[in-house]
Amino acid sequence: MSKIRGILLFWVALFGCGTFLFAENNKTEDVKQKKDTVKALVVDNCNSIFDDFTNYTGENIINVIDSLLNCKAISKEWMQKLNLYIENYFNEPENAISLSGFYDDSNYPSGAFYKEWNTSHVHPEFNENDLEDSVTLVLTDVSNFCHFVMPVKGEITSHFGWRSGRQHAGIDIDLNVWDPVVASFDGMVRFAQNYKGYGRVVVIRHYNGMETLYAHLHRIKVKPGDVVESGQMIGLGGSSGNSTGSHLHFELRYKSIALNPRYIINLKEEKLYSDTLLLYKNKWSYSAIPKGTKHHTIQKGDNLYEIAQRYGTTIKRLCELNGISRNSRLVVGKKILIGS
Template sequence: MDITSEFWDTSKIKIDYDTEVAYPIHIQFKDTNYVSPIPRNKVITSRYGWRKGRAHKGIDIDLITGDSLYAMFDGVVRFANYSSGHGRTVVVRHFNGLETVYAHLSRYGVKENDTVVAGSYLGKGGTSGNARGSHLHLEMNYKGIPVNPEYLLDFNENNEIRAKDIWITKTWTRPELHSSKRQSKLEIFSTEEEAIASMNREPKVYIVKKGDTLSKISLRNNTSITAICKSNHMKRNSTLRIGQKLIIE
């Protein structure tokens, strides 16, 4: 299987795909475990989700500068270069359509078009780019769409893949529906039917406008103030900001 035959661009991290992705997205894994990207216990310091008014499209894993980094699955290196935000970055495309992004490296261990296997050395961790302290910023993308890594993988000591067949709904590709401070409640879909049923009840996002109050927002969206506060981990007397995104369930 030639995974470099379509939309193969070694000049940038994110590719502009000209095909529309249909939901739910079906991902298959050949194994039940992945290789840890770092040689120590994985401590997540920031999760996929909304962070300081911006979308954080991956997870941050603590490490020490100079720690070796490893490919999580078999694949081919599509990008190994510097990006202003991500710093030194390696992107590996895998045979199931996913790409893993390893950012803030201090040193490269591979180059574009290198074939890697799970566990191959990719480089050294560090603080390059826009990094506050040494860590690995890890993203998992499908055709340019950022997927919440914790929906696909359990970042425990056993390095478990959550399901060999997994269906991804829009909820798990929208950072604004998640908080970078806590793990989202997981509901893994192993059949297309389960995923489609879930999509019919997915939450929506409301953007706060000038003059909005929780009372007005609840009436406008046919919900309660209590439900809004619970979904957004806020209190009734919390200050609303224009442009703030609220989850409405």
């Protein structure tokens, strides 16, 4: 694959500087006009190649790119299309982690990725070297009735991100005291007790290595080692710990790194964006990208207006999808969702 990528990048580098018209010395106006007509025809032909180049995979794409050599002119628009396609096509990590982690040699889910099964620490310890640069996580397995369920149905009252000078590592979902809170995926309870500001909190380890956390519970209804299915009640909602009103604080983590639920769950429709999640390490954490959704890696000098134009979307939509405002600072190297 790296060889193919190398060849592609070579061609992209060759063509990637904008519009290319191979030098021609036109002697008379007539000849120039004639050549322009020919050029237009060639452009039309090439256009038809590009109309469906996204249907090509693997080595076939090389033939398509080779055919660029026969084009007299390559428009900036095509180059942009091709660059976007290649960026998305090759970005998917190959080390997919399935839901079968439970069936390795350990007695707990995903033993291959975690050194220990610790029932007294709310978050497992990891150092920088334990984190992969990129990971593909399989989230659900429909054939084994393993699916996603919202832990509680209610209004999202606070999102993931910086809040009053502190990182809010999850989302807050409104509920009434005694409302049932359910497991969002199949897994095994790892932690279930009172813990500092979280109050009464349950942490479930899932078979793909992800963990979900349910905090401020009024009552805990499970204990470490319990195998739970998605949709199964694990506790009753409340306001225990550092909380000003009854709500569920819900976190999604991979190897202790908090992921932004907004990038994984379509919170309006209360379902996953995709059955497969791609994680990319960035400076501080992981960017989570649902498979099949377009994304853009922030480059120096990028702004929302330009990104929206480039991908044929709107600033409003980008802000909604990514939970950012028009004035949010774009961090170079971070990935933002463009949509499907």
